[in-house]
Amino acid sequence: MKKIDVEINGKRISKEIPDHTLLSDFLRNILNLTGTHIGCDTSQCGACVVHVNGRSIKSCTAFATDLNGSKITTIEGLAKNGKMHPMQEAFKKMHGLQCGFCTPGMVMSAIDLLKNKKNPSDKEIRDWLEGNICRCTGYQNIVAAVKEAASKM
Amino acid sequence: MKTFNYHSAKDVKEASKLASSSSAFLAGGMTTIPSMKLGLATYKNIIDIKGIKKLSGIKVSGKAVTIGATTKHAEVANSKEIKKAIPSLAALAEGIGDPQVRNRGTIGGSIANNDPAADYPSACIALNAVIHTNSRKIDAEKFFKGMFETVLKSGEIIEAIEFQVPQKSNYQKFPNPASRYAIVGVYVAKHKNGINVAVTGAKSCVYNDKDLAKTLSSNFSAASINNVRVSSSGMNSDIHASAEYRANMVKVFAKKAVEAC
Secondary structure (H helix, E strand, C coil), X not given: CEEEEEEECXXXXXXXXXXXXXXXXXXXXXXXXXXXXXXXXXXXXCCCEEEECCEEEEHHHCEHHHHCCCEEECHXXXXXCCECCHHHHHHHHCCCCCCCCCHHHHHHHHHHHHHHCCCCCHHHHHHHHHHCCCCCCCCHHHHHHHHHHHHXX | CCCCEEEECCCHHHHHHHCCXXXXXXXXCCCHHHHHHXXXXXXXXXXXXXXXXXXXXXXECCCEEEXXXXXXXXXXXXXXXXXXXXXXXXXXXXXXXXXXXXXXXXXXXXXXXXXCCCCHHHHHHHCCCEEEECCCEEXXXXXXXXXXXXXXXXXXXXXXXXXXXXXXXXXXXXECCCCCCEEEEEEEEEECCEEEEEEECCCCXXXXXXXXXXXXHHCCCHHHHCCCCCCXXXXXXXXXXXHHHHHHHHHHHHHHHHHHC
16 A cells, blocks of 8 residues: 555545556546546547646556656546636537547547647647547547637637 | 555665566556556566656757656657757657657657567667666667567666767658557668668567668668568568568658658
C-alpha cells in the first residue's frame, strides 16, 4: 500500500491505495468519478483520457502511485458553476457524439490539442485524435466540434 | 494485474541498487504497463526513475544533441533547439504513437525496450549515437542486440543519448495505421565521415543497410537507389506486410528520405 496526495478537479485528495492501482481504477472505483470511461483497457481507444499537470494521458496506462503530487483533471472537472466547458458545448452543438462512450476522452484530448494549437486544421485534428476511437460518428462531427470550440476558446 | 512493490528512486545509484532479476525500471511505462496488464510480464518490484532530475533534459551543442533518458517524446518533438539542429529527430518524435504516448513515453524507455518496429533505434544508428549509462558509454551500433534485446546489464540504467548532428538527414516511415509503429521506417543521415541508412520495422532488429549507404556515398540521389537490390531474406512477414513487400518498402522509403533530405 502507498499513500498518495493528489489534486483532482481542484480538490486535494489523500488516499492509501495498493501499489498496482491504475489511475483509471483509482478514479472510477475509489473516487466514484465514473465520467472517465474504460473502453479497451489496452491503451488503444482513448475513452480514459484525463489531464495530468495539464497534459492529456491515458489513465488506464498509468499507476496512480506514480502520480503522487500531480494535478489531475477529469471530465467532471471541466464545467464551471454549472456551465459547460466550450469544448463540451461544441460537442453538443455540432452533434459530435452519438452513444457518448468515447466522448469524455475525445473532449479531454481535444482540449489538450487546442493548448498546443489554437486553430488546428482538419488534418491536425484527425492526427491528434489518433489515440481516440469512436465507433458511431465517423468522426466528421467530432472534427466540426473541435473547430467550433477553437473559434470560441 | 499481479501485485508489485512500487519504489520511486531518488537517484541513479538507488535505482540501480534496487534492481534484480524480478524488477523493472519504470519511466513512461508505455510498453511496460500494457505488458504487465496483459500478463506478458510480471515483476516483484517496479522502480520508478522519473523523479531523478538528472535523467531528463535536452542539451544542444554545435556537434551533438544530448537527450536525457526520461525526456518525453513530446519534449523532443517540440524542442526548438532540436528542430534547428536535427529537424528529422524532432519530426520522428512527433510521429510516435498518439499524443498521450508522446506525453508519457520516453526516449530511454524506447531504446531500452528495442521494439523491432520502434522509431528511436533507427535514429540512434543513423545519427551515430552514443548511449550513456551509469557505468559506460556504448556506441549505438553495438547497443541493439536483437528483438527486444540490448547489451544493457541488470541494474544498468540509460542516462542520456548523444546524437551526432549530421550535415543532412531525414526519416520516413510507413506507419501501421492503428499503432503508428513502423511497418518499415528508414532514417538516412549524411555525416562528414559517412552515410548511414538505418532501417526499422523490416527485420527483427534495427540495422544499418550498408549496400544502400555505399550507393548513396558515391551518388546521393533517390535515383541511385533504383539499382540496389534489397533482399527479403530475414525480413519480417506478418498480416501487415510480407517479407517481399517490406524489402520493396525499404527502397521506397529510403528514396523518400533522400528526396526529403
